[in-house]
Amino acid sequence: MKAVVYHRYGPPDVLSVQEVPKPSPKANELLIRVVAAEVAKGDCELRSFQFPIKWFVLPLRLVMGITRPRRTILGGYFAGEVVQVGDSVSRFSVGDRIFGSAGIKMGAYGEFLCVPDSATVERIPSNATYEQAAALPMGGLNAIHFLNMADIQPGTRVLINGAGGSIGCYGVQIAKSKGAIVTAVDSGIKEGLLRSLGADHFIDYQQTLFSQGDNQYDVIFDVVAHSDMKTNARVLSDTGIYLSANPSLNVMLQTRQINKSTSKRASFAFAKETLQDLIGIKNLFEQGAITAPIDCVYSLADMPDAHRRVESEQRVGLVVVRVSESD
Numbered sequence: 001m002k003a004v005v006y007h008r009y010g011p012p013d014v015l016s017v018q019e020v021p022k023p024s025p026k027a028n029e030l031l032i033r034v035v036a037a038e039v040a041k042g043d044c045e046l047r048s049f050q051f052p053i054k055w056f057v058l059p060l061r062l063v064m065g066i067t068r069p070r071r072t073i074l075g076g077y078f079a080g081e082v083v084q085v086g087d088s089v090s091r092f093s094v095g096d097r098i099f100g101s102a103g104i105k106m107g108a109y110g111e112f113l114c115v116p117d118s119a120t121v122e123r124i125p126s127n128a129t130y131e132q133a134a135a136l137p138m139g140g141l142n143a144i145h146f147l148n149m150a151d152i153q154p155g156t157r158v159l160i161n162g163a164g165g166s167i168g169c170y171g172v173q174i175a176k177s178k179g180a181i182v183t184a185v186d187s188g189i190k191e192g193l194l195r196s197l198g199a200d201h202f203i204d205y206q207q208t209l210f211s212q213g214d215n216q217y218d219v220i221f222d223v224v225a226h227s228d229m230k231t232n233a234r235v236l237s238d239t240g241i242y243l244s245a246n247p248s249l250n251v252m253l254q255t256r257q258i259n260k261s262t263s264k265r266a267s268f269a270f271a272k273e274t275l276q277d278l279i280g281i282k283n284l285f286e287q288g289a290i291t292a293p294i295d296c297v298y299s300l301a302d303m304p305d306a307h308r309r310v311e312s313e314q315r316v317g318l319v320v321v322r323v324s325e326s327d
């Protein structure tokens with residue numbers, strides 16, 4: 001089968017299309033023909049081994065490969081079709097169109113992928129294309145995980161910092177679907193997209209620091225690495241909650257301080273990516289409460305350009321690669 005592989009950490013040009021052995025499913029696994037996969041920021045970070053947050057670089061390097069990547073096919077989030085099932089699989093059948101997370105083993109940049117039937121995968125929304133379905137899980141699972149920690153009601157004031165990334169785009173829409181008043185913070189080129197996704201207010205962080213404004217927020221959902229949580233929490237209401245999806249060591253310490261010494265609450269976490277949350281995302285998509293805003297769809301051969309597009313942050317929406325053709 002064809003796959004985009006990499007054998008050393010480095011710039012986008014380390015990615016190339018090669019022939020690799022097709023995987024074979026174990027008794028509890030599904031073999032999926034991947035039709036589309038998201039090209040996520042996390043893929044770029046694993047490819048270059050450059051992370052905005054430094055504290056987990058060493059343990060991650062031990063897991064991913066010290067001198068070169070142990071898992072040579074990236075791609076954590078996909079949509080495709082089940083083409084074979086192991087003997088003990090009952091949840092899915094051949095021909096099911098599914099989407100979800102490939103987990104830590106990744107591999108969605110290849111034409112075929114095996115995942116256990118206990119993985120965070122589900123039948124794709126009835127109204128989604130493969131590209132849209134591939135663009136849903138990463139951002140959707142992370143956004144729903146964090147925003148479920150806040151009690152968002154109609155009228156709740158929610159600020160999303162880094163709203164134009166994969167996670168933020170869904171954060172804006174999920175908060176809006178609950179009736180929140182949403183302020184999106186990102187660079188100016190993303191204003192049109194974010195307003196079209198439902199943001200009531202937009203702040204261009206290159207022009208204005210939201211932490212210096214007069215408005216208060218009940219929820220701050222922060223996807224930006226190196227944010228100064230303590231300064232930003234100045235505009236959090238007295239009973240508000242600060243949710244950090246990209247926590248530096250400093251943010252972890254500041255979380256503790258806010259929880260200990262103020263009436264405000266703060267939390268950081270790594271999203272668990274549960275099946276329940278994936279079904280929640282599917283339902284929101286089918287109800288029309290969220291859409292999958294796609295910036296560009298690339299071919300496998302153009303994967304280096306897809307990575308450059310994601311890294312340049314010029315993307316307006318999510319970047320997807322077409323891995324194989326659907327029937």
Ligand SMILES: NC(=O)c1ccc[n+]([C@@H]2O[C@H](COP(=O)([O-])OP(=O)(O)OC[C@H]3O[C@@H](n4cnc5c(N)ncnc54)[C@H](OP(=O)(O)O)[C@@H]3O)[C@@H](O)[C@H]2O)c1
Nearest residue numbers: 041162164165166167168185186187205245269270271313
């Ligand atoms: N906690 C978890 O469980 C978890 C899970 C998955 C991923 N992650 C991490 O989350 C990040 C990926 O998320 P993503 O794809 O949504 O993000 P992303 O692609 O990094 O997007 C972040 C957005 O923030 C904007 N931005 C940059 N600096 C900013 C600032 N100072 N203020 C406001 N906005 C700013 C960027 O735009 P410009 O650069 O154009 O300004 C971009 O639109 C990765 O670093 C990944 O490792 C965390």
